[in-house]
Amino acid sequence: AAVFHWPDPMLDTLEDSLYVNHFSPVSAFALNCAPRDNSTIAAQWLRLAYHDMATHNATTGTGGMDASITYEYTRSQNIGVGMLESLVDLAESPNQYVGSWYGFSFVNAVIGCGGGPVIPFRGGRKDATEAGPATVPEPQQDLASHIASFKDQGFNETEMISLVACGHSFEYLSGTTVTENVLVVGSNVTTRSDLRIFSSDNNATMQRLASLDTFNQVCADLIGRMIDTVPKDVQLTDPIEPFDFKVKETMLFPQGGSLAFLATMRTIDDGMNRTVKIFWKERTGSFCPSEGCSVSSFQVNNVEASFLATLKGVQSFNEHSFNAFIDLATSISHFWFEVDNNDGSAPIIVENHGTNFTIDQDVLLFDPRRSGFTIAGNFMVVGVKTSSPADVAALATVFGPVNCVNIIPMPSNTTISLTLDSSHPPADGYTFYAARRSNSYSSSTCHATVDGTAYSVWVPTLSAPGV
Numbered sequence: 001a002a003v004f005h006w007p008d009p010m011l012d013t014l015e016d017s018l019y020v021n022h023f024s025p026v027s028a029f030a031l032n033c034a035p036r037d038n039s040t041i042a043a044q045w046l047r048l049a050y051h052d053m054a055t056h057n058a059t060t061g062t063g064g065m066d067a068s069i070t071y072e073y074t075r076s077q078n079i080g081v082g083m084l085e086s087l088v089d090l091a092e093s094p095n096q097y098v099g100s101w102y103g104f105s106f107v108n109a110v111i112g113c114g115g116g117p118v119i120p121f122r123g124g125r126k127d128a129t130e131a132g133p134a135t136v137p138e139p140q141q142d143l144a145s146h147i148a149s150f151k152d153q154g155f156n157e158t159e160m161i162s163l164v165a166c167g168h169s170f171e172y173l174s175g176t177t178v179t180e181n182v183l184v185v186g187s188n189v190t191t192r193s194d195l196r197i198f199s200s201d202n203n204a205t206m207q208r209l210a211s212l213d214t215f216n217q218v219c220a221d222l223i224g225r226m227i228d229t230v231p232k233d234v235q236l237t238d239p240i241e242p243f244d245f246k247v248k249e250t251m252l253f254p255q256g257g258s259l260a261f262l263a264t265m266r267t268i269d270d271g272m273n274r275t276v277k278i279f280w281k282e283r284t285g286s287f288c289p290s291e292g293c294s295v296s297s298f299q300v301n302n303v304e305a306s307f308l309a310t311l312k313g314v315q316s317f318n319e320h321s322f323n324a325f326i327d328l329a330t331s332i333s334h335f336w337f338e339v340d341n342n343d344g345s346a347p348i349i350v351e352n353h354g355t356n357f358t359i360d361q362d363v364l365l366f367d368p369r370r371s372g373f374t375i376a377g378n379f380m381v382v383g384v385k386t387s388s389p390a391d392v393a394a395l396a397t398v399f400g401p402v403n404c405v406n407i408i409p410m411p412s413n414t415t416i417s418l419t420l421d422s423s424h425p426p427a428d429g430y431t432f433y434a435a436r437r438s439n440s441y442s443s444s445t446c447h448a449t450v451d452g453t454a455y456s457v458w459v460p461t462l463s464a465p466g467v
């Protein structure tokens with residue numbers, strides 16, 4: 001499984017979206033096979049995912065699950081209200097890793113509809129910036145064209161039969177029978193494409209799929225491969241499982257003669273009465289005792305897990321929050337945690353898999369307390385440890401329609417300049433810079449050049465307690 005080495009904005013975001021309920025409101029839409037437009041939301045999402053993938057060409061290594069469907073959904077091969085509705089569903093939980101998001105929607109579609117197999121989810125998909133080729137198979141095409149299309153997409157003939165059976169079982173078979181499938185028994189012989197496909201090997205594959213266990217196994221494998229079909233320059237992560245320990249919402253900023261340090265350690269709630277302590281070491285000089293400075297968590301919040309997490313045995317998480325005051329002069333170089341299960345066993349040391357949780361610099365800091373977040377707009381304030389003017393900018397990911405044809409909010413990057421913040425005078429050796437940010441931002445990275453050295457700091461979406 002993917003290992004979370006903090007900081008890793010992509011894994012951090014995707015793991016939250018998969019397993020923490022409030023980060024993925026959209027994942028609940030497809031639960032219990034929720035109906036829509038004579039179909040189900042799950043079926044609509046699956047068709048969206050397949051049509052997104054169908055641009056793949058296994059020979060050239062282009063196309064695949066890359067969110068290009070956002071630019072293609074108005075094509076005649078993508079006809080049907082379900083396409084736009086599904087895209088709008090997914091826009092409810094915007095995420096700058098959209099290519100990943102579409103695959104993710106489908107993982108939820110399968111489990112949401114009839115308790116299908118849990119498909120492993122990998123991250124790392126990259127979003128297309130333009131439409132792909134019009135290569136979605138259509139029912140009036142002949143068998144040879146369909147075999148050729150699936151070959152281009154990376155599936156052989158048997159796999160084609162199975163994948164179509166898996167996909168169309170969502171629409172036509174759930175709770176009913178194959179005899180209702182219009183692509184098998186429709187009055188228009190030309191468009192009986194499923195009949196041609198299913199009988200193309202004398203029904204051998206379909207007979208094998210008649211066993212529910214085989215069907216589930218084959219579908220999980222093929223649909224897993226489908227959502228992992230990506231352009232050749234994309235390297236997917238290992239499957240993402242719920243992380244046992246996850247550091248979140250770390251923030252370091254000057255406050256009243258100290259550096260305030262906020263951090264949260266998320267653990268899986270398995271009924272243990274855990275206590276967690278944070279430890280840290282100085283950046284320069286000596287201030288802390290040899291075992292490190294430490295403080296216990298001031299609050300533990302129980303956070304509901306997603307439905308997908310519950311299928312993996314995780315009902316909820318505990319978030320242990322810390323609010324430490326760091327000596328301004330000696331600052332902080334790294335931190336770690338001691339997790340005590342209070343069951344007589346030795347405490348577990350959580351230190352980023354042997355690499356430490358390193359604070360790589362304290363020159364450019366995001367300042368959540370001086371920043372303001374309101375519905376009317378928000379402004380971001382950073383503190384820069386300098387007395388000379390600094391060149392400060394933020395690269396922010398914002399969501400907005402790509403163009404007037406495309407009404408789906410897609411992420412794009414924009415650079416915002418920060419200017420000297422007249423409402424926050426210099427304090428504790430830091431000078432403050434501010435910029436107004438639109439509400440459609442998701443996260444940003446601030447960059448500053450101070451005395452010729454470049455610094456950067458990631459500013460996540462805020463939900464830290466104590467801010």
Ligand code: HEM
Nearest residue numbers: 039043044046047050080082137138139163164167170171
């Ligand atoms: C030769 C290949 C295929 C052809 C010709 C084909 C054709 C079609 C057609 C004509 C529809 C009805 C669309 C509408 O008017 O609502 C449909 C629906 C659907 N297809 Fe396919 N399809 C193919 C392969 C696949 C595959 C591989 C999958 C997924 C793995 C898939 C998933 C679905 C789903 C879930 C629906 C139902 C969507 C809804 O109810 O909104 N299809 N397909």
